[in-house]
Structure formats: structure tokens, C-alpha cells
Amino acid sequence: MPGSTDRPPVRIVHIGLGAFHRAHQVWFTQLGDPDWGVAAFSGRSTRLAGTLTAQDCRYTLVERGPEQDVHHRMTSLVAAYGADRQDELDRLVASPEVAVLTLTITEVGYADPTAPRRLVRALDARRRSGAGPIAVVPCDNVRANGARARSALLSVADRELARWIGDHVSFVDTVSDRITPATTEADIAGLGGADRAPVVTEPFAEWVLAGEFPAGRPAWERAGAVFTDDIAPFERRKLRLLNGAHLLLAMAGLGRGHGTVADAMADPMLTARLEEYWAVASRRGVPDATAYLRQLRTRFTNGRIRHALAQISLDAEHKLRERIVPLVEELLADDVDPAPALRVVEDWLVHTGQTTAALDRLAAGWAADTRLHLNGRCRS
Missing domain, CATH: 1.10.1040.10 (N-(1-d-carboxylethyl)-l-norvaline Dehydrogenase; domain 2)
Structure with missing residues (x-):
């Protein structure tokens, strides 16, 4: 559970709970800086969040190479919530301990105002709590995804909140890569069936980031992430x-x-x-x-x-x-x-x-x- 003695505190909140997030951002965080815990929210459903919660958010990441598998026990995801838990999203984003808000809402998510409205409400909770600045880090396959996320949020924010976002929220451009197919029943059965939410992914992983982190960030570079001034x-x-x-x-x-x-x-x-x-x-x-x-x-x-x-x-x-x-x-x-x-x-x-x-x-x-x-x- 978040805040328990054997799990790191929540310092990253993520929107878009799914296989890629758990194979990529959670993996980079666990290898780079295991003192940073992640709380993730589904984009639409509640099923996966319930499955993960039932197993204390621990899951197996299977790196599937051409000849063999390497298994990793993942523990940096410390909480999982369904898309219906806006109250919990607001509470966590309003916490001064949370420094980073990551997103995998897909290309389509930027055209649909649902996700931006959820994020704007959570950022407004942070503004009202006085928790200070935060970095928004989208990880979707779109050009200039940081600028895209900023535009999407400002389009649904009122004038006062838009000013606060301009002063307190940074938007980081990223390139994120790790081929991660959808988990199948065969994948679950191959691990004995006890883990109902494993992730199978390739050994390769890339994360390139450009932008500021005004409230701090994990040492993702220890896991191979690259920080650059020019993402293009x-x-x-x-x-x-x-x-x-x-x-x-x-x-x-x-x-x-x-x-x-x-x-x-x-x-x-x-x-x-x-x-x-x-x-x-x-x-x-x-x-x-x-x-x-x-x-x-x-x-x-x-x-x-x-x-x-x-x-x-x-x-x-x-x-x-x-x-x-x-x-x-x-x-x-x-x-x-x-x-x-x-x-x-x-x-x-x-x-x-x-x-x-x-x-x-x-x-x-x-x-x-x-x-x-x-x-x-x-x-x-």
C-alpha cells in the first residue's frame, strides 16, 4: 500500500495505466531510483487497476529476447486506480511529495477532452493546496508531446488556472520506446497463473527527455535514459x-x-x-x-x-x-x-x-x- 514501510512513497502520478507504462516508465524508475514510487490511474476502465490492487501492485516484467526470458519483480508501482477515482487523483497530485505527472494517453487522447479535463481538475487541486511546481511528462508517440500536452490542458483550463499552470507547471518533451505487446492468457499461464497482470516486453528500452523538473525527478539516467536540449x-x-x-x-x-x-x-x-x-x-x-x-x-x-x-x-x-x-x-x-x-x-x-x-x-x-x-x- 502507498506509504507502507516496504514500498517507496508516491512521488510520481501516471495517467494511462497499461502494459507500456509498466514496461517503460515504472521500469526506468525502479532501476534508476527505487525510492520513487508510482501511483497509476487507468485511462478508461477499472479492471486492470483492480487486478493489480489485488496483488499489491506487484507484477512480473518478462524481458523476452530471441532466445530466452529474463524475469524482473516490479515493486515501484505502489498504487493502481480506475478511471473513476478522480478524488484520489486530485488528492495525490495536490500532495507536495508528488513531483512528476506522467502520461500515456495515446494520440487519440489529445483530441478527446476527457483526459485533459481530468488533469486540469487535479492541477487545480494542487494550485489550491499550495503544493508548488510540478513537471508534466507525456510519453506518447506524437511530435512535440510536451507542447501538445500543454496546449490540451490550457484549452480546458479557466483563466486563473491557466496563469498558474504557466507559472508552476513544466512540460517535458519525450521519446519513449519499448515494444510491448498486449498481455495474453498464455503469458499469464506461462508464469503459473498467480500473477494476473504480468508484462511481456523486449529487452530494448529507450527514453529521451528534454525539459525542466522544477520539483525534482528520479535518476532515470542510471537506467539508461538520455536527457537532451534538442528532442527533435x-x-x-x-x-x-x-x-x-x-x-x-x-x-x-x-x-x-x-x-x-x-x-x-x-x-x-x-x-x-x-x-x-x-x-x-x-x-x-x-x-x-x-x-x-x-x-x-x-x-x-x-x-x-x-x-x-x-x-x-x-x-x-x-x-x-x-x-x-x-x-x-x-x-x-x-x-x-x-x-x-x-x-x-x-x-x-x-x-x-x-x-x-x-x-x-x-x-x-x-x-x-x-x-x-x-x-x-x-x-x-
Whole structure:
């Protein structure tokens, strides 16, 4: 329980309780600074929070490499709450012990005012308590996620609270990476069934952060986190080379009967397309692209990580807007053939049965310019 003698005090509050959070932010915190406890809140449901609470929020993290598993007993998550526990969210964020508020609300979460309103109410509780400054650290796959979170919160805050947020809340930009498939019943059974909330993830983990922490932070760098003054090159590398590649494999791979990333990587046609995509996606502004791509090929072919293409395809339109649209626009501006990137959009149109009119939702003025590049396969 929070505050018990064998668990660290809550100093981080998280919104978006799920497998990725427990494989990433909790993992970095436990390895980097185990004196910092995390309290996490579900984005929508209450089921997972109840499961974790029943087992004192302790769970097994399974690092699944190509040949073997390594098990970690996770103890830095000290409290889990359902989305209905706004009162507890307000109380914790208002505590002077809490210094960091992390988020994994996904791309769609920024368009839905529900999560921002929950956060604004909690920040207002902190303002009224006089607890002082706090850092908001979003960990979602969107460009400039710190600025995105700030804009979302200010859009639903009243004038007085908006002024307080401007003076007391920092927003940290991040790049967060660790392939973490949804936990299955087979994963639970493989651990004997007693742990009902294990997390299976790959050995690789990356966290890059840029911003201020006015109330302090854990020593995440001890676990390998990188602090930088310029997040843009890391953001560009991850969104384009990893996330964009995942969309390519999902949109094309599902149509060819593949179920996972590793399955799709065994398809020579798809890997040829992937290499063409990577060639244009890494042409400029991507640090250490050769080494990063070598690492991605190894990660993507790890058949023991069953990263479902259907999971990747969820909310594909939002993901395309973040990961593919900027690349296509850049290639067109540089007079470089955008076909390797546009094929991802083409496959989305075919996979979802959309017409080319859907391109207008992705980028203003795109449809006429891009139909010429889509090989005549998309319906207009």
C-alpha cells in the first residue's frame, strides 16, 4: 500500500495505466531510483487497476529476447486506480511529495477532452493546496508531446488556472520506446497463473527527455535514459523509422495474411518495401541512422515478441498523420519521389475500404497531389 514501510512513497502520478507504462516508465524508475514510487490511474476502465490492487501492485516484467526470458519483480508501482477515482487523483497530485505527472494517453487522447479535463481538475487541486511546481511528462508517440500536452490542458483550463499552470507547471518533451505487446492468457499461464497482470516486453528500452523538473525527478539516467536540449532528432528517428515502419508492416501485412511484425518480416516482398521506405525516411535529420536501422531489423525479427499487426493498426489514421504525412510533405518539398511512404497510405485506404477523399483528413490539399503517386489503385 502507498506509504507502507516496504514500498517507496508516491512521488510520481501516471495517467494511462497499461502494459507500456509498466514496461517503460515504472521500469526506468525502479532501476534508476527505487525510492520513487508510482501511483497509476487507468485511462478508461477499472479492471486492470483492480487486478493489480489485488496483488499489491506487484507484477512480473518478462524481458523476452530471441532466445530466452529474463524475469524482473516490479515493486515501484505502489498504487493502481480506475478511471473513476478522480478524488484520489486530485488528492495525490495536490500532495507536495508528488513531483512528476506522467502520461500515456495515446494520440487519440489529445483530441478527446476527457483526459485533459481530468488533469486540469487535479492541477487545480494542487494550485489550491499550495503544493508548488510540478513537471508534466507525456510519453506518447506524437511530435512535440510536451507542447501538445500543454496546449490540451490550457484549452480546458479557466483563466486563473491557466496563469498558474504557466507559472508552476513544466512540460517535458519525450521519446519513449519499448515494444510491448498486449498481455495474453498464455503469458499469464506461462508464469503459473498467480500473477494476473504480468508484462511481456523486449529487452530494448529507450527514453529521451528534454525539459525542466522544477520539483525534482528520479535518476532515470542510471537506467539508461538520455536527457537532451534538442528532442527533435530523436523524435524524428523514432516516429519515422520505427513507428512508420510498423504502420507499413501492419497495413500491408494484414492484407497478406500476416499476424505479427515478425511474421511480416519473413515476407521478402514486405522487407523489400520496408528497405525502400527506410531509405527515404532516413535520408536527413536522423542521428545514427545506420546503427539504429540495424537494431530495428533485429528487434522486428524477434519472433518471441508477438507484436500483433492488428494492435498496431488501431487508430491508424491518427498515426499516419503523425508519422507519414510529415515525411511525404518533406519529400515532395525536396522533389524526392514519395512513393515508398505513400504506399503506406495506399495500403491504409485499401485495408479500410476508404476512398481517396480520406486524404483530405490527413493533410489539406493532399488528395490531388498524391493520387498521381498511388499507382491508380485507390478509389477516387
